[in-house]
Amino acid sequence: MSAQQIAxxxxxxxxxxxxxxxxxxxxxxxxxxxWMLGVFMLMIIFLPIYLVMKAKRAKRPVMSTSCExxxxxxxxNPNYCPHCGHLVRKI
Ligand SMILES: [Zn+2]
Numbered sequence: 001m002s003a004q005q006i007a008x009x010x011x012x013x014x015x016x017x018x019x020x021x022x023x024x025x026x027x028x029x030x031x032x033x034x035w036m037l038g039v040f041m042l043m044i045i046f047l048p049i050y051l052v053m054k055a056k057r058a059k060r061p062v063m064s065t066s067c068e069x070x071x072x073x074x075x076x077n078p079n080y081c082p083h084c085g086h087l088v089r090k091i
Contacts, residue, residue, distance in 0.1 A: 015040035018050055025057060026064060026075060 001009075018039045022032035038046035064073050070084035079089045 011040050011043055014043060014047065018047070021054070022050075025054060 015036045019032050019036035022035045023029070027035065035046065035050055039050060063077070064075050065088075066073050067081040067083060067086065067088055069081060069086040069088075072081070072083040074082050074088075077089065079087065081088045
């Protein structure tokens with residue numbers, strides 16, 4: 001195995017870890033794939049950004065609630081469901 005292949009291997013491994021970790025942290029599938037590709041292609045740039053964002057998100061836990069109307073999950077405490085637009089804010 002050449003050094004280049006090993007580097008590619010490591011990049012792929014880290015990219016897959018970022019993908020599964022992003023999914024666990026409530027990123028959407030497309031966002032997780034974006035992180036994965038970013039880390040795979042430009043690990044030097046995207047991995048530190050990802051880890052900083054991860055630390056920030058960990059500090060303020062995002063509450064996930066499922067919408068009473070469309071049953072999809074949304075995060076935080078919005079006035080309206082981001083999926084179906086129903087008023088969801090509890091008063
Ligand atoms: Zn909804």
